[in-house]
Structure formats: C-alpha cells, structure tokens
Amino acid sequence: MNAGADPVGLAQTPLIELRQVAKVYGRGGAAVQALRGVDLAIGHGEFVAIMGPSGSGKSTCMNILGFLDTPSSGTFLFDGHDVGGLSRDRLALLRRHCLGFVFQGFNLLGRTSARENVELPLIYRGVPAAERRRRARQALDLVGLAGWEKHTPSELSGGQQQRVAIARAIVSEPRVLLADEPTGNLDSARSREVMELLSRLNVERRLTVIMVTHEPDMAAYAGRCITFVDGSIAAGESAGRDRHAA
Numbered sequence: 001m002n003a004g005a006d007p008v009g010l011a012q013t014p015l016i017e018l019r020q021v022a023k024v025y026g027r028g029g030a031a032v033q034a035l036r037g038v039d040l041a042i043g044h045g046e047f048v049a050i051m052g053p054s055g056s057g058k059s060t061c062m063n064i065l066g067f068l069d070t071p072s073s074g075t076f077l078f079d080g081h082d083v084g085g086l087s088r089d090r091l092a093l094l095r096r097h098c099l100g101f102v103f104q105g106f107n108l109l110g111r112t113s114a115r116e117n118v119e120l121p122l123i124y125r126g127v128p129a130a131e132r133r134r135r136a137r138q139a140l141d142l143v144g145l146a147g148w149e150k151h152t153p154s155e156l157s158g159g160q161q162q163r164v165a166i167a168r169a170i171v172s173e174p175r176v177l178l179a180d181e182p183t184g185n186l187d188s189a190r191s192r193e194v195m196e197l198l199s200r201l202n203v204e205r206r207l208t209v210i211m212v213t214h215e216p217d218m219a220a221y222a223g224r225c226i227t228f229v230d231g232s233i234a235a236g237e238s239a240g241r242d243r244h245a246a
Helices: 058-065 088-098 114-124 129-142 158-170 188-204
Strands: 016-025 032-042 047-051 073-078 099-103 176-180 208-212 224-229 232-237
Touching: 016 058, 032 058, 032 232, 047 058, 047 188, 058 176, 058 208, 088 099, 099 158, 114 129, 114 158, 129 158, 158 176, 158 188, 176 188, 188 208
Parallel strands: 047 208, 047 224, 099 176, 176 208
Antiparallel strands: 016 032, 016 073, 224 232
C-alpha cells in the first residue's frame, strides 16, 4: 500500500480502540463516574494530544490506555485484541513490552547516571549488560545527549533530564509512548525542544504518541487534539503541527 495514502493507519485496525468505555469509582451515593461511554480510536503512528480541565476524565483515560486501570464497562482493544479481561500479570507484561512512559516530574534516580537511568527498563526485561549499555547510548544519542552518559540528574538541566526520561521510555522500542504533561516543569524554550523531539520520534520512527497537556501551544504539535469534559469526549480536531515544521 502507498505509505502516503494512509499516514496514520486509520484505514487499518486501530492500534488502540475504546468502545463505550465507562469508569466508575466508588459505590452507591459515593459513586463517581469518571468516564461516560467513551469511544476513541488511535491509529498506528498517530500523535494525539488529550486536553481537558481537572476532573474531566483525561487522566482516567490515560491510566486505562497505559494498562494501569481497567474500565468498569465497555471494550478496550489493543491492536485488535480485547485486553479487558486480562490478569494484572498479563497487563504488566503488555505495559513492559509495548508502552513507554514520560512524566512531568522526570522520575529519574538521583544518584544514577543518565546511561544507567536509561538502562532500567532493559534490566527488567533481562537484557544482558553489554547490550543494555549499547542500547542506552544509542537512545541517548537519539535524544541529543551523546557524551552525557555519565552525568547524574543533578548535573543536567530540566530539559536534559526530560530527554533522559524520553530516552528511557524509548530504549525498549515500545509501540506507544504515553506522555503525561511532559513539559509541565519546563520553561518555554525547553518545552519547545522536548515537543520537537517528540514530533521527530513520531515522524521518523513512526512511534505512536499520546500526550496529556494543559497547554494549547504544546497540543498544537500533535496531529489531533481530543478534549475531555465531564467524562466524555467533547471535541476532536486537527492541532496543526505543520506550523512548527520549520
């Protein structure tokens, strides 16, 4: 098939699909409905931004997409397979092998070098030490931190720390990168650097990126923006990444 005909793969089976997904916390009069019959499809290689006010359901949705929570009802398909009934152990395996996570707070080990931080997911997967080091250096090079392998987080700027966190998220070659407010602790210049990096990874490596953000300027880097309000999707629209291409 012509690669340009369907750039995000939506004509194929979506990589991620939610069908009438609802999530309720608590019972009886104390029940809180965090998601209300959400329908969502994300194609292979898409870059999607998720926005919405506090309590809108966006974080609950991200937790479900990250195999950290399960729907109360509805269907969650990953690459065409229903994952709703999987055990916690099976979900943990999917999370380890298919997903990479980037957080607002970086979550780096303070006394550990950049390279050793990046190696962590590979340790959990049992990758031999020499191969871990090679892949960690390769990931750091990819995010523009070649030569910084031995620096600890305290010796790096906020933007550099987030780049280490991104390298750690992609070192295991995940299918999906989930980014939760990845620029929330950065100034505007460092935020743009991180977003340009995520955009490049999305385009060049065809990595599916799903990002929660409160910042419209950051959401504009995505190919599609989805807004949550009161547990439902209120709107989906093109976010205009082209204006940042230069």
